[in-house]
Amino acid sequence: MVKQETWTTDEFGASHTGSVGVLLADGTVPKPAYIMMTEHGAGLTTAQWTVYDGHSRLAPRAHALRAVCSCGWSGPEHPLDWGQIGEQRLGEAAAEPADTCEQEWDQHTVEVEKSAVALPEDLAEVLHGLGEAIEKLAQNSPLAALRAARLLEVTAERTAYWPAHDARRDLGLAATAAALGLDEDGARHLLARFGRWSPYS
Template sequence: MGERETWMTEEFGTSHEGAVEVLLADGTVPAPVHFDSGSGTAGHRVSQWSVYDGRPGIPRAAALRAVCSCGWKGPEQQLDWEVVGGRNLVEAGDGQADACERDWDAHTATVEASTIPLPDTITMLLEQLEEEIDKLAKTSPIAAVRAARRTAIAAERVGYWAARSTLHDHTPRQAAAALGLTESATRSELARLGRYNPYAG
């Protein structure tokens, strides 16, 4: 895969990393486009949707769709080349690319809805804590740093036994589904909180 713009949420990270994927007229996904740096180095490979404009040596995109690192794929957003005409694809296809991002937003909303719900009191406390630290940062940034650090310490302390209990009570697949993460990311997160080596033994 070549370089391209991607999207992530803070909670799900690379478990649900989204991007725009190009489809050719035959329904296939084109290979990355190689751009020579001109300096004798290897150059770089690009999969950004806007480069597939049909110029010599580069395939022309027929449609765009959102994709996610979890394997999800969104609906096709067709490109009308009669409408595109001679315009730059990054401008002419902007509406389709925006639609792809909205499709991915809807996908991550579905993922979030499928995770284990938090009690309203916890959600409200977390939001209030964030707001209070933001306000503190405007008057005393160093105090806000201390507050953020104390918050991280508290999270690690309560997360230790929670992670250990999760490991005891759930399979990696069950835990991953509840957290909205991949199994690999779930193992890493539980290992971090539970302070153990996931590769030991």
């Protein structure tokens, strides 16, 4: 497994997994690096941007950072000034452009949310109010808050059953994924969960 710091949102989950991406001077993306942790060769494989400082032949020097998303989106390049970085740790010296990458990915997810099928305003307000009410209830009665959350799950499972079947029959996977801001795998599993069929059928 490749270790790397990533970002997701509650709504879109793994369909939009963001991270700080690395570009080399020739414009290519470096392979994950294997970092040895013990003298016997045990270690881990990582694509974490902070290891690409050129100090090891297994981790070349990064030329630029950019935000990337598992959906294929990428943000603008942020070149690194190695004359200024010098011998500083890359994680400290390039913290600012890395933070900028996260902000750019955040804006990307805002655009994804805008592109998803719109909810009626009154329903969006009800859902927001329910969330706030349950959080407030949890301060005084955690068990009541848990029951309320469980009833929301029951409601979701009951009310989404036929819409899942209708979407599968009438829209297809690609159109459903686009409307929900998910990738096709995410849409497949969502439809299967609510429609109560196997995602592999």
